[in-house]
Amino acid sequence: MDSFLDFLVRQKKFALVFSLAFIAIGVLSVVGMQRDQFPTVDFEVLSVTTSYPGASPEDVEKSVTNIIEEELLSVSGIKEITSSSREGISSIIVTLEADLKVVTTVKNDVRNAVNRVKAFPEEVTDLPQVIDFNVTEFPVVTLNVDSTSGNFNQARQITDELQVAISRIKGVASVDNPSYLDSEIQIKVNPDKLNKYKMSINEVISAISSRNARFTVGGNNQESLEKNIVILSEFESIDDIKDVVIKSSFDGPVIRLGDIAEVFRGQEEETSITRVNGTKGFVLQVKKQPQADIIRTVKRVRDRVAELKKNIPDDINIFYTDDSSEAVSNRLDIIIKNGYIGLALVLVVLGVFLSLKTAFWVAVSIPVTLLGTVFGLGLTGNTINLISLSGFILVLGIVVDDSIVIAESIHHYKSKEGNLYKNVVMGLKRVIMPVVTTIISTMLVMSSFFLMSGILGKFIYVLPVVVLFALAISFLEITFALPAHLATNKVEKQKRWFVPVENFYNKCMVRILKWRYLIVPLFIGLLVYSAMFAMKNIPFNLFPSRGATVMFANIEAPNGSSASYTENIVIDIENLIVSEIGDDLKSYTSTIGSYFTNRADIEIALTPTSDRERPAEDMQEKLKELVKNVEGAEEIRISLLRPGPPQGADIEVTLVSESDAQRALAADRLEEILNSIDGVDNINRNDEIGKPRIETVLDFDEMARLGVDYQSVYRHLRTAFSGSYVTDATIAGKEEDVRIYIGEKDYTENFIKNTAVKNRQGNLIPMSQFSTLREIEGEPDYNHLDGDRSIKVTASIADGRPRGRSTKVDEIINTDDNQSLNVKSDEAQLNEAEPARRGPPPSKTTILAKALKELNASVEYPQVSIITAGGAQESIDSLQDFLRAFVVAIVGIFLLLAILFNSYSQPMLVLAAVPFSLIGVIWAFYFHGEPLSFFALTGSLALMGVIVNDSLVMVSHLNYIRDKSAQLEDKKVWIARGSRDRLRAVVLTTLTTMAGVLPLAYGIGGTDVFLQPMVLALGYGLIFGTFLTLILLPCMYLMNYDFINMLGRIRVRFSRKKSPA
Secondary structure, X not given: XXXXXXXXXXXXXXXXXHHHHHHHHHHHHHHXXXXXXXXXXXXXEEEEEEEOOOOOHHHHHHHHHHHHHHHHOOOOOEEEEEEEEEOOEEEEEEEEOOOOOOHHHHHHHHHHHHHHOOOOOOOOOXXXXXXXXXXXXXXXXXXXXXXXXXXXHHHHHHHHHHHHHHHOOOOEEEEEOOOOOOEXXXXXXOHHHHHHOOXXXXXXXXXXXXXXXXXXXXXXXXXXXXXXXXXXXXXXXXXXXXXXXXEOOOOOXXXXXXHHEEEEEEEOOOOOEEEEOOEEOEEEEEEEOOOOOHHHHHHHHHHHXXXXXXXXXXXXXXXXXXXXXXXXXXXXXXXHHHHHHHHHHXXXXXXXXXXXXXXXXXXXXXXXXXXXXXXXXXXXXXXXXXXXXXXXXXXXXXXXXXXXXXXXXXXXXXXOOOOHHHHHHHHHHHHHHHHHHHHHHHHHHHHHHHHXXXXXXXXXXHHHHHHHHHHHHHHHHHHHHHHHHHOXXXXXOOOHHHHHHHHHHHHHHHHHHXXXXXXXXXHHHHHHHHHHHHHHHOXXXXXXXXXXXXXXXXEEOOOOOOHHHHHHHHHHHHHHHHHHHHHHEEEEEEEEOOXXXXXXXXXXXXXXXXXXXXXXXXXXXXXXXXXXXXXXXXXXXXXXXXXXXXXXXXXXXEEXXXXXXXXXXXXXXXXXXXXXXXXXXXXXXXXXXXXXXXXEEEOHHHHHHHOOOHHHHXXXXXXXXXXXXXXXXXXXXXXXXXXXXXXXXXXXOHHHHHOEEEOOOOOEEEHHHOEXXXXXXXXXXXXXXXXXXXXXXXXXXXXXXXOOOOOHHHHHOEEOOOOOOEEOOOHHXXXXXXXXXXXXXXXXXXXXXXXXXXXXXXXXXXXXXXXXXXXXXXXXXXXXXXXXXXXXXXXXXXXXXXXXHOOOOHHHHHHHHHHHHHXXXXXXXXXXXXXXXXXXXXXXXXXXXXXXXXXXXXXXXXXXXXXXXXXXXXXXXXXXXXXXXXXXXXXXXXXXXXXXXXXXHOOOOXXXXXXHHHHHHHHHHHHHHHHHHHHHHHHHHXXXXXXXXXXXXXXXXXXXXXXXX
């Protein structure tokens, strides 16, 4: 072993080539590496959307949703099926079982099951659309086109050209136009002329559709020149449609379509309105291919649009919204700037404690490891994204720590007399086993992340990959390269300025060790108090709203409101948004009437958090107050889009029952409970009543006597009120629908009373003779869970702030001692009090448990089943997965350390450092006003790696000192001296890690709110961890030493008693 290490430390050229090679391949990998906002994740969710124009929710449920669900329920590998049957549309969401090995097979089975359904109503002209949800389904940039002169035909043409041009750009997968109204050939039949010629609308439709056809009748039976014979009667122009013969006889006139109707090109009916930045226009959503780099793809789109704009009239305005590449680019710039600052600070700190040459080579190990890791990510097909970047920060402290431990030990032994290379080998051997053990133990911890399931498990999959690559390359660097770099003939003297500090620490430790039985309980008490304090005062949000850059305003106008009425309300709210948010507003997009004409949504995009001072939460609270004064709206909800993987609403409770009455009562009660809990807002349910209906009641006996056919009545009324699809026509190379209407389509219900329908004998029969009208309440949407009717109740929870005293609201309301929830008791007092944003924060999981306990569904609503989902359930599931993975890792580390120390008690000393190190994290987050989150947990994991490393090396060194001096000196003396030997390395690790991460924590080179919690946990946890390693660990080591000796004396006495006299 010594000869092999001696060989390695002499290979200076190899070490230099090794380091330069990793830097070179890393730089090349960075240049061509794919960058993305988030990891490419398959959510294993499919949606099935079917349009059933004009149908009521119940008709959609019975005629579309039910028959598709019946087929889907036969597919294995599906976790759950949820559906919503709304007016005119069926939406089904299919969620697959987690971690399936045959995902593609199950997805194909779902598609095949949908394709097997054929028994749709004739009005369902388009097949169900099956969409596979993954990260690439989200647009990376949105273009908006409008005309300042109001020339929308010109804007439409330019939008078409842009859509074609952008779709051809490298890296672009598709370009969607959600606000686009397709053109169609419209036929407006004059109802008076229809009656004059005694024709029914069915006759007109039949004549048009039969005229537009193409048939192949066979071949020409010529052996030498065989040809197919076809009959062509397809429409080639609008005039062809006008010339269609509707009615003709031998002795009567020929009546053509143009005689009774207008035929022209128009747009399909506008069922929704889209407004961008206060104007109506066209929207193009650009989606990238899975393997495309987000920054380069968006840049190509912008460059191509800039070229096209040179030939576009000045009155056409083109601008961008929702550019996801900006967030990725900003994050990379911030990390690179802070990386330069951190590296410079690391060099300074190392230079102060060690020689400049040692400092340089230790600092070089950082880019070697990180750039080599980038190369490894590229080889495995991963991308540079938010999660992988967090992995680099997570591993930074461990990499620096390992290099410092090796370098400090070599630096120490080089100052001794004797052969240089033997001294270097001695320094390397002295610490290599603890360092390797630390690397393996950290690998065990991070490998346990692979055990996490669900969306979060897939979302963070790249995190352990980054750490494993980094640790492997770090091991190669500190064994093959760093010792050789430091093996120089020039003897470098130890920096003597730190010696007085070491001597002072040594004297203090001798005294501190005398009080070990008081100090250790004090630390335990501090840990217990900190844990209890955190549970009560610091909220846990897996992905908190802090750092949110998107808000939503959901508007509900009175039931039955038209789209134009709702649009006027939206305009008022848009004006409030612009005036309140001001320069922090990036863009806003309003969508009116997507499902109901009385509902609208406004997506509010904010500037990056690094470019503004106001947090999104403050803007949200201010807007909530302002929109209360908007007239005409029944309800306006303002919410934040939490960053991270999709989690749904904070609270999601689905009530399933075949009893409509019990299901509705349970939903009413749950809504009432949630309304009574402070901190809960945006309460919503998906069974809202739709607009009122006018029901035409037919007298079928009278219809039979009069010879009126039901289909004739249906087709006549549908054509009058909604229009009827007739056929397709390809005119000038563009395929368009041909749709027929009776008159101008602006009829009221009086039309039904006054219109006449042709019977089987050709006579016009007034509908008033066989029908009556009645007005009834609107139907709710019909929702299913696995085929059973359900109601989903959702709510959002305001993120609590850990810091500050209780507000007036907290003082005037009662608190639940067990749940720490503030319940509204006096409406007048609450209206006067400011929102409780500080003090004991609400917890999603606690609120969910409280609400379900009060609901007591098993007793009060026995026919109702409860299913929870959303952010609260995700937090519970994620924490359970995390704890399960963490326990597996801890057991693995314990076994590993037991082998290294040949002891069962000493591994407990090292592992005990883990919970104690979290004390610093708790108080840092409290004083910084930060909630605990996913990124705080990952920072704590990085902290655990550094603390375990320092503790392991400390215990290993104390064992070394024990073997040499335990019989010669007092135990407190040799333990204090051994601790002093590790002081420089521990302080160096703390200072260099803090120097590397704290610039990012305080935004010296730019602020990133996603990564700040991670570096706060690592930096401040390490500050406390330093005292832990230097004070608590030696005390615990001595207590363990006392305990082992006591057991030894007991065994000796026991063995003497058993021995014969």
